[in-house]
Amino acid sequence: MKRLITTIAVLAVTYLSTAQQDRHFSMFFANPVQLNPGAAGHIDGDLCIFTNYRTQWFTVTANPFRSFSAGVDAKLFDNKLKNGFIGTGINFLNDVSGDAKFSLNVIQVPINYTLDLNKTSQLSLGLQPGFYAQRLNENALYFDNQWTGIDFNTAVSSGETLGAYNLSRFDLSAGLFYDLKTSDRFNMQLGLGGFHLTAQEVSFFQVSEKLYRNFTFYGKAMYRLDDSKLSFHPALFGLFQGPNWELTFGNNFEIELKESSKHTGYFDGMSLSFGVYYRTSDALMTNIIYKAGALGLGVGYDINLSGLTVASKSVGAVELFLKFTPSFAGSAGGAARIQ
Template identity: 30%
Template sequence: MNQFFKFSTCLAILLIVMMGGYAQDLHFSQFFNSPLTTNPANTGFIPDGNYRIGLNYRDQWATIPVPYKTMSVYGDFQLFRDRLEYGWVGIGGVLLRDVAGAGNLTSTKGYASIAYHQLLGQSSLLSLGFNAGSAGKRVDITKLTFGDQWNGKFFDSQIPTGEPITQTSVNYFDLQAGMNYAYFPTENIYVNAGFSVQHINTPRETFYDGNNVIPRRYIGFLNASIKMSDKVILNPAAYYATQVGARELMLGANAAYNLSGDGVQQLFGGLYYRANDAAIFLVGYQLNAVKLMFNYDITTSGLSAANNRRGAYELGIVYTGLYTNRSFSNARRSTICPSF
């Protein structure tokens, strides 16, 4: 009975938190290290390089009965930097996978992205991008029990359920669009704001015989890089997402410290806060073109009673490169954000 009570309490708290305002579309606390899922206009928008490859892994709510494990890998690069005088094209792709709950609810998504980036004078840039792809979900119902299978003492999977599940997998086409604006008046200041819409086509997604659709999700972000000295670059950021009545607001900053003096080695530390949900502590290290960041989310919402404040940990790895031939016809510097 104690086990059942604990399970019921955890599940009830989780449902309250989810109903209270946080959509479970796949997302990362390190949204700045998951550019293609945050905004397709980020495709080929690489302030400190010309191409990049990244990997993200998030393990969330491992201490309660319905944990989430989210993974992604992405890559994007710039085209026509040597042919277009005032802009370039970015192309890329991202793969995502998420596994959650006792029924191994598995989401698998793959998107191809394209964006165009247009310089506006010498100190600003406007970007427009799209991505499209295939998404699918599946669930193992043999690992699930339902309310009508309660026998008075425990949930008995041998009791037939009347749950009207008509299929255990679903696939659909998904479409996103977004735009960015960047302002970089000097080599010491860089500001970027973006807005995107996910699930533009509101695809149908249900395991039942119904017409449930995924509502559009709207995302806005603002970030900056400010070179404080030859040793420190400050990177403040804000992120906001809304989907139907669910909302997510995240604020914070990280700072890069120049360990080696020439920028080859950098140390990162940061603090972020997701409103009514979690405090997020971040550390990182960069060696040459490879950056590794780790964050830990400490739960501050009502769910903390069930998970002892152990919310999630997340790992982000990004490799950023510059083309060997950087003699672009527009004669602009290859990077537009502050660097050591």
């Protein structure tokens, strides 16, 4: 039994150190505030309500990895501050993975100050205090004395004292975000972010192990052809966390189905976009996004291309997001942003 406990400890430490990497979503461009606290408030509207869900490796294991996030962000004092606004909100992430139901819960509060550099560009500096909690579910573990000869009977006491498998820590992130809009046909956003700046201890079994700091960069642009209903939305995301790194890039092709009324606001515009992205040495990702006015709905699918294809049969993940960005009556609003 000591060998089993030791094995679990080694696996946990390995996961949280050499192989640790933050959870993230393939349709990262849909909600940049998840990647950078400086992006809070940079929305085409006065408020953004966002949620997404991802499930993966369901052809590999009976317990697929599942990730869920939700968040709200808004711009404050947009009409009162002469040279910018304050962006803030709240983000929540829940992730469950593996047979031991390893779970992660994160609550973050991004806040930034956005400065108008000129009539076409803005620069934001943001901080993001948060709460980071993780847990292993010991009730999901099986032990040799619970084996009946056919299966495991978890109603039988394991006879083991496993100790605490829960921990929570303060977390801190920061980000720099640049937003440029030269016309209704061109918009660009760039961001640099740093996460887990406190490098908090996150290991179980009394083993001292710190969470690697996570550094990211993000970029996205929107370009619409002259007198055309077609626009291009290239995006790029890079992540560096300890020995791990990742680069994702691709493009969404958006087709305008119906133009919104420019003067009365009576008719909401509608569009449909198709995207193809590549995550280095891991996956080819596709998506379809439908937008009607302030409402957006996206569906994505990952095709696994890594060495795990033997087990995954190239099935990676399914992902969904829902986004709502309303503008309130009487609001002055702001320049249209990338959505």
